[in-house]
Amino acid sequence: MGDNYDIFNSLYKEGVLTRVEADDLIYKFSTSKEDLMTFLKNNSNIDENTLFRFLASHFGLEYHELNVVTINEEAFAKVPIEYLKYHRLIPINEDEDEALIGVTNPLEYQAASNLVYYFEKEINICLVSPTALDTALTFFENKLRRKGAIANVDEYDFQPQTEEEEEFDPKLIDAPAIKLADSILREAVASKASDIHIEPDEFTVRIRFRIDGRLSVNSEIPPNLYNAVLARYKIMANLNIAERRLPQDGKITINISGDKYDFRISTLPVLYGEKIVIRIYDSRSGQQNFDALGLFDYQKEQMQKMIRRPHGIILITGPTGSGKSTTLYTFLRELNDESRNISTIEDPVENQISGLNQTQVNPKADLTFSVVLRALLRQDPNVIMVGEIRDEETATLAVRAAITGHLVLSTLHTNDAIGTVTRLVDMGIPSYLVADSMIGAVAQRLVRRLCTKCKRQTTTTSLDMRKLGITEPTTIYEPVGCPNCNGTGYRGRVGIFEIVTLDDEAKQIIAQPDVSGPKIYAYYESKGQEFLLENCQKRILEGVTSIEEYDDLVGMDQIEDMISQEKERKAQQKEIEL
Numbered sequence: 001m002g003d004n005y006d007i008f009n010s011l012y013k014e015g016v017l018t019r020v021e022a023d024d025l026i027y028k029f030s031t032s033k034e035d036l037m038t039f040l041k042n043n044s045n046i047d048e049n050t051l052f053r054f055l056a057s058h059f060g061l062e063y064h065e066l067n068v069v070t071i072n073e074e075a076f077a078k079v080p081i082e083y084l085k086y087h088r089l090i091p092i093n094e095d096e097d098e099a100l101i102g103v104t105n106p107l108e109y110q111a112a113s114n115l116v117y118y119f120e121k122e123i124n125i126c127l128v129s130p131t132a133l134d135t136a137l138t139f140f141e142n143k144l145r146r147k148g149a150i151a152n153v154d155e156y157d158f159q160p161q162t163e164e165e166e167e168f169d170p171k172l173i174d175a176p177a178i179k180l181a182d183s184i185l186r187e188a189v190a191s192k193a194s195d196i197h198i199e200p201d202e203f204t205v206r207i208r209f210r211i212d213g214r215l216s217v218n219s220e221i222p223p224n225l226y227n228a229v230l231a232r233y234k235i236m237a238n239l240n241i242a243e244r245r246l247p248q249d250g251k252i253t254i255n256i257s258g259d260k261y262d263f264r265i266s267t268l269p270v271l272y273g274e275k276i277v278i279r280i281y282d283s284r285s286g287q288q289n290f291d292a293l294g295l296f297d298y299q300k301e302q303m304q305k306m307i308r309r310p311h312g313i314i315l316i317t318g319p320t321g322s323g324k325s326t327t328l329y330t331f332l333r334e335l336n337d338e339s340r341n342i343s344t345i346e347d348p349v350e351n352q353i354s355g356l357n358q359t360q361v362n363p364k365a366d367l368t369f370s371v372v373l374r375a376l377l378r379q380d381p382n383v384i385m386v387g388e389i390r391d392e393e394t395a396t397l398a399v400r401a402a403i404t405g406h407l408v409l410s411t412l413h414t415n416d417a418i419g420t421v422t423r424l425v426d427m428g429i430p431s432y433l434v435a436d437s438m439i440g441a442v443a444q445r446l447v448r449r450l451c452t453k454c455k456r457q458t459t460t461t462s463l464d465m466r467k468l469g470i471t472e473p474t475t476i477y478e479p480v481g482c483p484n485c486n487g488t489g490y491r492g493r494v495g496i497f498e499i500v501t502l503d504d505e506a507k508q509i510i511a512q513p514d515v516s517g518p519k520i521y522a523y524y525e526s527k528g529q530e531f532l533l534e535n536c537q538k539r540i541l542e543g544v545t546s547i548e549e550y551d552d553l554v555g556m557d558q559i560e561d562m563i564s565q566e567k568e569r570k571a572q573q574k575e576i577e578l
Helices: 002-013 019-030 036-043 048-058 081-087 130-151 163-167 176-190 223-236 283-287 297-307 324-335 369-376 392-403 419-426 431-437 462-468 504-510 517-526 532-542 547-554 556-577
Strands: 089-094 098-103 122-127 195-200 205-211 214-221 248-256 259-270 273-282 312-317 342-346 357-360 383-386 407-412 438-450 456-459 475-478 490-501
Touching (some): 002 048, 019 036, 036 048, 048 122, 081 089, 081 130, 089 130, 130 176, 176 195, 176 214, 176 223, 176 259, 205 223, 297 438, 312 392, 312 419, 324 342, 324 407, 324 438, 342 369, 369 383, 369 392, 383 392, 392 407, 419 431, 419 438, 419 517, 431 438, 431 504, 438 532, 438 547, 504 517, 532 547
Parallel strands (some): 098 122, 312 438, 342 383, 383 407
Antiparallel strands (some): 089 098, 195 205, 195 273, 259 273, 438 490, 456 475
């Protein structure tokens, strides 16, 4: 126990744990049957990377931030994957002198040392996090499964089966199509993709993953295997495998490495068959808190003040895939306690949260947003979350609920936060009711984070300064590309936000019959409101993202106008100098 005590004590001395937390963990560990690493991972609230970085330092090991694209596939292939999974190891790289092996438990390294028989060179051990190890092993295991499935495609002649037939047919369960369909889903999860696009062409079927908001080709599969893969997904999602002329939608739920994932399946007839798009929902995304949203401190304070209001409506706006649902779930988790009755209306229910009453709409059964919302108003709710305001009836009911003492959270499709006001008016809500009911609105986007391993310093050009609203050259960062980011220069995304709250003066302006967007904008500009682009500018000046992401956010029309104005300014400057 002495060595273990030293670890808990060191965690306290490094400021990772308080004294009370360290003592509490020591007591719990003394009666636990888990090994130290597993105990710390499961019982402490320490971020996994922080914990394992500390453990690596404590045991005198290198900490390796594992990423599937940094792993040498030739080195990985030298060791049977069953051995790696059993002993929780992963070969990361090798050179002429040594092989680098990742372990998750620094106290058990004999199995890693035994890999000398596979590599016939010195073994160098580093520490990796369990989550990163599981992700990498899943990724490479699925690559092996896919290769095997495609290699065996000619040995299996697919015939569509019913779900009942599949259950009792061992040959079908072992079929290459089933292995391939499963491997695509698991590899997408390991790659942190948000969507999978499977697109039949004349001579091949292309698989693309959307990672950090950008689509890129993952692989291709033979056309003669595609119908089997398509049928497999349809069976899993309870769709009609015989229907090929109409679009269909369904859902698949799978546990991968101990976490539950929902896959929303959408099929669409195209020229060479049916295209499949699969959106991936991670159950953990509904467990985020305000810190995980990537807010500045003042923005976090603004949002928390908004949701602490007893009644009114708060709207989240942005395009598809901008993180609106994640923000809504964050609000719900913050509000979720036994003193409140919280009810949601969703399409679909993306994350199940204990303590909430969640209803999924079903238009086929006439269970629409407005129908459920009418019923909820008779259910004594404190907080109502409406997944999306799509029509005038839902908007009217939401505003009425907000005015009659309920806190209403919802989303609306507009370009910015102030646009939510005019959109509600356009939907038929009287402006005085909008002013009376609205607490505020949040517009958000996701921009790509620069890769911390390879981003490079540069100095702003005159055009960059114009975009950033600064007058003096300053240091910013640009993407380069390395194995850590798969050559893109970016890894992960961060939210940018525009948070608008309605004060009494704003409500007076909005309540006027002739309310217009420009009037509202003029008021908020006079108050020093930070808009979406200004928030993005801050992230660029911090070195978090790049000018290219700003350009994508603004749009090419405005960028071309800026370029033209800059050329004109330079020409005028040249004339003056002459």
